Amino acid sequence: MTDKPIIGFIGLGYMGHGMAKNLVEKGYTVFVKGNRNRTPVDSLVAKGATEVATAREMAERCDVIHTCLSNSPQVEAVFRGADGILAGARAGLVVIETSTADPVSTEALAAELAEKEGHMVDAPLGRTPKEAEAGTLDCMVGADEDVFERVLPVIQCWAGNINRVGGVGAGHKMKLLMNTISMGYAALYAEVTVLGAKSGISPQTVQKVIGSSRLGNGFFDTFMRCVVDGERDVHKFSIANASKDLRYASNMAAAADVMTLCLSAARQYFVHAEATGHAQDYVPWLADHVGALNGIDMVKEAEKGR
Structure with a gap:
């Protein structure tokens, strides 16, 4: 991973928009994938982000992908779909999963990503959209220690209170x-x-x-x-x-x-x-x-x- 990894962001709701905005403003190259609501996508593109059509394309182009979704079935669909993250994953890809998710699902997806020589980081969020916009969220992280150290500068763009609490799944x-x-x-x-x-x-x-x-x-x-x-x-x-x-x-x-x-x-x-x-x-x-x-x-x- 380079000093400035290429970042992807899937899920631009109340929390995701502010997080992605901070990554753009901190000088990262950011690719985004939205859903039905065009407002946050258009806002980020106007700030310099690039929109992609599929999670697969994002995985093929990015070093680190964030997912910020509502539940585990949505996360699983983004990973496992025909044009999902796993379809485009390559060695070294890190996925930072920031949803509040089922740890059993998280651990299963981490194993599937590991088969592609990628790494899962579960980093769910605390606080509100106000802190997401300010880049001062709370974050509890589950990850291997070496992977955590690699992505910490990225997480610091949108979180102020960061605690590694154990291995993959511990964050959720x-x-x-x-x-x-x-x-x-x-x-x-x-x-x-x-x-x-x-x-x-x-x-x-x-x-x-x-x-x-x-x-x-x-x-x-x-x-x-x-x-x-x-x-x-x-x-x-x-x-x-x-x-x-x-x-x-x-x-x-x-x-x-x-x-x-x-x-x-x-x-x-x-x-x-x-x-x-x-x-x-x-x-x-x-x-x-x-x-x-x-x-x-x-x-x-x-x-x-x-």
């Missing part, structure tokens, strides 16, 4: 642990805010008291800015993706033969919201859903205190 496992905590927070915050509203404690009071105590944290802050302050788009992460992540975490627990009562309880809120037509709502909107289950309109409750 760590991400599922992280999202179990965050989605557990979301379920708990929704539940207690609704309980408070029905018991005479306003959402504003919950926000103030908890936010100023040792129980406050960044996730609580953004969650309550949505629920209480009406910043509906402050956390652009869908209930469908949250439900998927908790499903993968449940699979991971089953494989490890671990009892996970809190994980299972939190997952039910997301599964129910998804099943009742709210899959594309953002995670903090879970408070609306829990409120409706308990006969209360949380948007109106929050408006009372403004």
Whole structure:
């Protein structure tokens, strides 16, 4: 690999656009492949990126490819399709898989890529599209140590807090642990805010008291800015993706033969919201859903205190 490897990027959504933009702005040659939404593709091409039609073409031309997709079936399709990454992979290719994915799938794809003398790096993301645009994401990395050292300068273009947590697959496992905590927070915050509203404690009071105590944290802050302050788009992460992540975490627990009562309880809120037509709502909107289950309109409750 040269000092400036040629970079590919597949998946230009809320997170991927900012990550690819930072790579272009740091002077890398970047090839991109988008989906139906032309806006992020056109934006990156205007900045100097080059669009390709297939993942196969990207693999034939790039040294490092990023994938930033919604789930493991999408990642598998990009790898295994007739015009996928594996069809064009050559010795030395590194794929940095930044989706929140099923570790079993990740390890299988890594083995298939290794047969082409390529290398998998699983590097799922923490934080939000705001940090993606700023190049300050959190990143937990699963990779062989020598491969990690080779791609670290690339990852540093879009991440500020980078931790290698083990070999291939460990990054996705760590991400599922992280999202179990965050989605557990979301379920708990929704539940207690609704309980408070029905018991005479306003959402504003919950926000103030908890936010100023040792129980406050960044996730609580953004969650309550949505629920209480009406910043509906402050956390652009869908209930469908949250439900998927908790499903993968449940699979991971089953494989490890671990009892996970809190994980299972939190997952039910997301599964129910998804099943009742709210899959594309953002995670903090879970408070609306829990409120409706308990006969209360949380948007109106929050408006009372403004």
